[in-house]
Amino acid sequence: xxxxxxxxxxxxxxxxxxxxxxxxxxxxxxxxxxxxxxxxxxxxxxxxxxxxxxxxxxxxxxxxxxxxxxxxxxxxxxxxxxxxxxxxxxxxxxxxxxxxxxxxxxxxxxxxxxxxxxxxxxxxxxxxxxxxxxxxxxxxxxxxxxxxxxxxxxxxxxxxxxxxxxxxxxxxxxxxxxxxxxxxxxxxxxxxxxxxxxxxxxxxxxxxxxxxxxxxxxxxxxxxxxxxxxxxxxxxxxxxxxxxxxxxxxxxxxxxxxxxxxxxxxxxxxxxxxxxxxxxxxxxxxxxxxxxxxxxxxxxxxxxxxxxxxxxxxxxxxxxxxxxxxxxxxxxxxxxxxxxxxxxxxxxxxxxxxxxxxxxxxxxxxxxxxxxxxxxxxxxxxxxxxxxxxxxxxxxxxxxxxxxxxxxxxxxxxxxxxxxxxxxxxxxxxxxxxxxxxxxxxxxxxxxxxxxxxxxxxxxxxx
Amino acid sequence: xxxxxxxxxxxxxxxxxxxxxxxxxxxxxxxxxxxxxxxxxxxxxxxxxxxxxxxxxxxxxxxxxxxxxxxxxxxxxxxxxxxxxxxxxxxxxxxx
Numbered sequence: 001x002x003x004x005x006x007x008x009x010x011x012x013x014x015x016x017x018x019x020x021x022x023x024x025x026x027x028x029x030x031x032x033x034x035x036x037x038x039x040x041x042x043x044x045x046x047x048x049x050x051x052x053x054x055x056x057x058x059x060x061x062x063x064x065x066x067x068x069x070x071x072x073x074x075x076x077x078x079x080x081x082x083x084x085x086x087x088x089x090x091x092x093x094x095x096x097x098x099x100x101x102x103x104x105x106x107x108x109x110x111x112x113x114x115x116x117x118x119x120x121x122x123x124x125x126x127x128x129x130x131x132x133x134x135x136x137x138x139x140x141x142x143x144x145x146x147x148x149x150x151x152x153x154x155x156x157x158x159x160x161x162x163x164x165x166x167x168x169x170x171x172x173x174x175x176x177x178x179x180x181x182x183x184x185x186x187x188x189x190x191x192x193x194x195x196x197x198x199x200x201x202x203x204x205x206x207x208x209x210x211x212x213x214x215x216x217x218x219x220x221x222x223x224x225x226x227x228x229x230x231x232x233x234x235x236x237x238x239x240x241x242x243x244x245x246x247x248x249x250x251x252x253x254x255x256x257x258x259x260x261x262x263x264x265x266x267x268x269x270x271x272x273x274x275x276x277x278x279x280x281x282x283x284x285x286x287x288x289x290x291x292x293x294x295x296x297x298x299x300x301x302x303x304x305x306x307x308x309x310x311x312x313x314x315x316x317x318x319x320x321x322x323x324x325x326x327x328x329x330x331x332x333x334x335x336x337x338x339x340x341x342x343x344x345x346x347x348x349x350x351x352x353x354x355x356x357x358x359x360x361x362x363x364x365x366x367x368x369x370x371x372x373x374x375x376x377x378x379x380x381x382x383x384x385x386x387x388x389x390x391x392x393x394x395x396x397x398x399x400x401x402x403x404x405x406x407x408x409x410x411x412x413x414x415x416x417x418x419x420x421x422x423x424x425x426x427x428x429x430x431x432x433x434x435x436x437x438x439x440x441x442x443x444x445x446x447x448x449x450x451x452x453x454x455x456x457x458x459x460x461x462x463x
Numbered sequence: 464x465x466x467x468x469x470x471x472x473x474x475x476x477x478x479x480x481x482x483x484x485x486x487x488x489x490x491x492x493x494x495x496x497x498x499x500x501x502x503x504x505x506x507x508x509x510x511x512x513x514x515x516x517x518x519x520x521x522x523x524x525x526x527x528x529x530x531x532x533x534x535x536x537x538x539x540x541x542x543x544x545x546x547x548x549x550x551x552x553x554x555x556x557x558x559x
Contacts, residue, residue: 065521067505081502190522209483216480217487 027271029294031108038109039118047163050170055387064172068416074348075385075416079355083348090340095220097333099227101325103234104288107221113213114287116164116206120157127153157207158199165199211273214287225284230315231324235288237268237279237310238318245279250303261305268292268310278310354392355383356442356452366459374432374460375405380421382442384413391445394423398438399458400431410445425458432460481548485540493532500532501525 052059054072061070069076069084076083095106107114128134128149140146169191170178181187182195205213214221228234242262248254254261262279269277271292274285278292296310314323361377369375384390391412396404405424413419425438438458444450475483506524519527 064525067521078502078505084498084502188522190526193526212475213483213487216475217483219488 027267027291027294027298029297031290031294035109035114035118035289039115042110042115043119047167050167050175058174058176060171061174062172063174075387077355077383077385079383080351083344086340086344090337090344093333093337093340096227097330097337099224100229100232100329100333103228103232104224104286105233107214107224108288108290111214113205113210113218114289116202117210119160120206123156123160124153127156157203161199161203161207162195163199164202165195165197168198169195211287215274215285221284221287227329229327229329231327233312233314234282235278235286235290235293235310236282236313236315236318237262238308238313239279240318242279242309261300261303261309263299263303265299267295267299271295351385352450352452353385354390354442354444354450354452355381355385356440356454357381357383358440358454358456360456366461368429368461369426372429373426374429374458375424375426376458378423378425378440378456380419380423380440382411382413382419382421384415384417384419386415388415389413390415390447390450392442393445394421395441395443396425396438397441399427399436402427402432402438402458427458427460429460432458433463435459481544485537485544489533489537489540492536493529496532496536497525497529500528 049060050058054070058070059072063070067078069080098105124134128137137146137149166178166182167175172194173188173191178187178191182192187195238261240260242260244258244260245262245264246257246259247264248257248259268279269275269292271294272278273289273291274287276283276285278286290312292310293312297307300307300309317323357380359379359381361379364377367375380394382392382394384392389412391410393410394404394407396402403426405426407421407423411419411421436458437455439453439455441451441453443452501524506519506521506528510519510524
């Protein structure tokens with residue numbers, strides 16, 4: 001891989017000295033259509049999902065103020081954090097898996113940076129026109145026309161960014177309440193702040209930074225090559241077919257001129273949003289957007305050459321004509337993924353919808369009551385993770401004759417609620433010395449399989 | 464069909480690159496740190512532990528935690544980047 005190709009830049013310009021603009025063209029073609037489709041589907045999902053309802057509440061809501069996550073029918077609590085961590089590991093591993101198999105499809109079609117940049121470029125095209133029109137507009141002195149075009153672009157960008165910020169915050173606070181609150185300036189300070197924050201980040205990233213984010217800031221872009229091997233799908237230039245490159249008249253026979261199929265039109269370089277020349281081989285700046293494939297295909301069509309001089313292929317296929325899809329790396333990633341997904345699903349299915357926390361009162365050790373009884377004080381937290389109210393029986397044991405005082409025999413906890421319960425545990429003094437291990441237990445009265453035991457300590461006088 | 468378009472992105476100077484990397488990577492690690500930390504601790508309970516009169520809402524607590532983590536990791540990243548970039552260059556091997 002060549003680190004910094006000198007293409008698409010003024011001759012002699014160094015990488016860091018100046019900041020020239022890249023002037024890539026946009027290309028129509030198969031992959032352009034595919035990326036438009038991906039953008040519409042992914043952005044559509046992002047903007048629509050917060051508005052879906054499930055059981056009369058928001059279907060997907062990471063309710064941070066209430067410390068509860070709602071995912072369709074599922075309610076997750078802070079105690080369920082391991083599930084979230086596991087989900088993140090699964091996501092990372094999927095990225096490895098798909099990278100080994102398909103190369104940087106994530107970058108070209110699914111990364112939020114790509115997707116929002118695409119949407120922002122559409123707005124730029126609607127208001128400022130094509131590449132040449134935009135270059136002319138940039139150079140022209142300020143006029144009513146320039147003001148109108150630039151102004152409407154900014155209006156679209158800012159509105160879209162604000163809506164994006166609002167939607168993002170809508171994943172964390174109920175979106176149907178947030179909307180009217182923001183419009184009437186009565187939303188909470190933090191909700192407003194994060195709306196503006198995320199909106200601004202969208203505006204900067206998709207409007208101005210664009211592919212520079214991939215080039216300079218993205219860690220994945222730098223380490224993805226570690227997942228690559230000779231059978232990974234990459235965008236490649238068919239050197240055998242293309243070289244020696246050279247311009248020619250249309251209809252000229254390349255064999256007679258002793259030329260390859262590359263007519264050296266440099267369109268593949270001109271369309272590249274990161275400004276590289278794919279003919280120099282795979283480079284880490286390549287985000288696999290496939291614009292060069294579309295460009296080259298259109299030229300091949302015009303020249304009446306077969307398509308695919310630049311195409312999705314693998315190193316093996318380029319050299320030996322075939323690709324090995326099932327190889328140890330892919331199988332290992334797939335096996336790990338299967339194990340993790342299976343584990344997650346099983347553990348979530350077997351999850352006890354009940355949590356018990358026991359907190360010993362730190363303010364005093366124990367109390368000796370007049371009738372020869374030792375008393376310790378605890379706060380129990382009973383979390384009913386089911387969506388309907390349940391009744392539980394509460395018991396304690398571990399010390400001879402230990403009993404709970406000041407609590408009813410059965411307690412009822414509402415659906416999805418936390419009951420904080422101060423309890424006194426009392427044990428006869430003749431059996432309670434030093435530090436003793438005890439355990440509290442809550443059991444669902446109607447469904448004894450739902451049971452939770454939590455250990456704590458009972459303190460008595462030193463023997 | 465070829466349609467000419469213009470994306471208008473600029474290549475960045477070395478300093479802009481360094482700043483962007485520091486800000487972005489520390490943002491990511493702050494996000495992870497905030498998630499881990501507040502999965503374990505509730506800001507309301509935390510503020511009650513230190514000072515009973517301190518009334519901090521959860522949202523303010525999350526935000527304060529996030530910006531604290533961002534500041535911390537940003538500081539570490541910035542110093543690291545600066546030290547790496549200003550390190551004395553290894554002397555060239557003398558020939559002969």
